[in-house]
Amino acid sequence: MSAATESKRKNLMRKELAWLRRGAPARTAKPKFRIDAANQLIENEPPPRDPIELKQMATARLGKDVVDILDVGVSYGDNEVLRHIEWRIGPGERTGVLGANGVGKSTLLGLVTGAVTPTTGRVKRGKTVKVVTLTQELDELKDVGSDRVSDVVGRQRTSYVSGGKEMTPSQLLERLGFSNAQMSTPVRDLSGGQKRRLQLLLILLDEPNVLVLDEPTNDLDTDMLAAMEDLLDSWPGTLLVVSHDRYLLERITDQQYAIIDGHLRHLPGGVDQYLRLRKEQDAHAADAASGAPAAKKAGLSSADLRMTKKEIASIDRKLAKMSARIDALHVEIAEHDQSDFPGLSTLTAAVTTIEEQMSELEHRWIELSELVDS
Structure with missing residues (x-):
């Protein structure tokens, strides 16, 4: 094991x-x-998922039409949250939605699921669309608190196909990090993170073809997140994710959008582009408040930039030589007389010294790189 x-x-x-x-x-x-x-x-490791294959599978389950949001606006009284939203969601798309708190991300998801009615415009859904949302409320577990985990999963489905392989519910539970002992545990006795994993599994076993994740990282540690991401890699459907977790968005989605000033904006540059836009917004807001433009950031002169790049290249060469020297010392240690403790101690001390020197050079390398990139 x-x-x-x-x-x-x-x-x-x-x-x-x-x-x-x-x-x-x-x-x-x-x-x-x-x-x-x-x-x-x-170098020989395949990508985490095959987007072409997943899109073909999603199209077979969904058809070509998923959800079209056409020139939609949403207002609550005098507060216009979304305006002129145009979003055509296709089969197999994996989309992350970014935006500050309160800008309308949940409202946008509500348009997709049907929970929100547009004030203007219209929402068109495909006939075979089955949307399910992974919420923070754990609604799927409310009525099964006294049941064992294995019983809850076994009642829903006897097998599940993931990544082209048929798996039993127990195998899926194991893939999501449940031990044999935990499979016999009553649902009410699970930790918050375990309940979240069980909730995701029950949703996937229900076989939706559009899955919405609304801030799914609450109560999940890194191991649980990795298991969830690995399982979603082979899930053949349309995936929409709202999260403040940058790593999660970039890991499980292939494109990102942002809600900015009530509009939905595509981000070809991903999260980095969104952060730049937010920074520009904040700077403009600060300028407007102070009534004066921000001072221009001073950068390196051309001569200083050349010298900095030369130093970076020199450090690269030194680090490569030091790494090779450490490898050679490890070979010496392995081949050295293992009963010669003073000799082994000298070799080990030499490795430690070089590693400390490398650490100092790496810090300098990072400092210089930040100057070049600024």
Whole structure:
């Protein structure tokens, strides 16, 4: 069991690394030799999911029409929350929705699920659309508190297809991190995170073709999140996610939108673009409040920029040489007489010294990189 658990952990680790390498663009504040080492580890690892295959499966379940929000506005009294929203949601799309608190994200999701009626415009839904929302209220568990976890899952479905493989409810529970003992536990005795995982599993077993996640990370630790993300990778449907968790959005969605000033805006640049827009908004608001434009940020001169880049390149070379030296010392330690404690101590001390020097150089590398990027 320990070997199987470790194997799963390593497979998931490689998958996460592959996503980090291929996923949404972000500045990587690491020296080149470390990036090369990570790339070598994952060079043969496939992407976390196959979007083309999932879209084909979703189209087969949904048809071409999912939900079309056409020139929609929503007002509550005199408060206009959304205006002129145009959003055509296709089969198999994985979309993250960003926005500050109170801008209308939940209202937008309500238009998709049918919980909100538009004030202007119209919402068109496909005939086969089955929308389910993973809420924070755990509604799916209200009437099963005294039942065992395995019984609750077993009543709903005897098998489930995930990633092209047929799985039993027990296997799905195991994939979501439930131990054999926990499968026999009454639902009311589960922790908050375990209840959230069970809620997600019950929703997936109900086989919706449009899944809405509204702030799904509450009560979930990193292991639980990783299990949820791994399971969603093979889920063949349309996925809509509202979350303040940047990693989650970039990990399980393929595109992002933001609600800004009541409008829905596509973000080709992902979360980074949204953060820039928010920063510009805040700066304009500050300028308007003070009545004066913000001072222009001073950058490096051309000569200083050239020198900084040269120092970065020099540090890269030094770090690569130090890394190679550490590898050679590890070989020496392995081949050294294991009864020669003073000799082994000297070699180990040499490794520690080089690692400390590398740490100092890496800090300097990051400082210089931030100057170049500013």
